[in-house]
Amino acid sequence: MARELTNDLTWSVSRARLFRTCQRAYFFQYYGAWGGWDVQAPEQTRLLYILKNMTSFPLWGGSTVHDIIKDALVEFRATRQMPDLPTLQAAARNRLNAGWKQSRQKEWLQDPKKCTNLFEHYYAQDGEQVPPEEIAALRTKVFDALESFCNCGILQMLETLPPTQWGSIDTLSSFIAGILPAQDNAPELPLKVWCALDFSYVDQEGFYHIIDWKTGAEHRDELRLQLACYALFAMETMRVPLEKIRLEGVFLNDGGRISTYDINNETLLAAKDQILKSAQAMRAKLQDPVANLADEETFACTSDTSVCARCPYQKVCPNFNQQF
């Protein structure tokens, strides 16, 4: 029998980022859109679900690179044959062309999760077209990232490593990061944290490497928290000792530069504390923390208009639609 889906308070790096960026957008994403996968859902819920699944050129480029790399590594592990760069770039081109068509033809109306819906199309003013130079820049960015992936040295190292020493390849997983203390009338809550390690492996010396592919700029504080979260996951679920963990961001649009992040007991405890405090702040906003129910009005709109300019929720946000 299928397990019934329930909307629970959980934590992830992206959820915490949205909570910090705009609480109203956070409400739309994690509460308003809940249940909108059902075509019979109320109109506003379905609309919010469509907007939740919208992407934009920068995000789309990044997710395309991640998807192609994931498929390539899965194939490499299974066959010991790594697809070459032209093959990866051709796969990326096909994926981008398919997504572009889905977006232009509004195929997302039928399947908002699986079909690409581009911000640049959805919010285009009458007759407005995406400039050809933006399309070319996106393709170049994706192609360059894949070239860096092929040349960054990790693939060459993997050729010498048996598949048994490979770890996860971009698989969504969860673990319990700690206990949220009782709050108002809500009891203690074991905090489930979601994470998806882009790639991990154990090297010849027994070090467990956790790798995050990046197609944007390096934000060290944010990446430190993200990688610390993955380290907690590895320690909690696979019993990897802390001293054996190595954390690395690979910047694919910066030539495949590898940026390492040190971790020790102190930084790990600080990350855990940050996660629990962030989740407590989320729970404090709830109308009913036991049932995880939220009231839109208690989630403030950001005053940073630069955030609103790229926000998928423009269509429903009272802040964005205010004229005077």
Ligand code: SF4
């Ligand atoms: S339009 Fe601005 S205020 Fe409204 S949800 Fe988006 S980011 Fe928040």
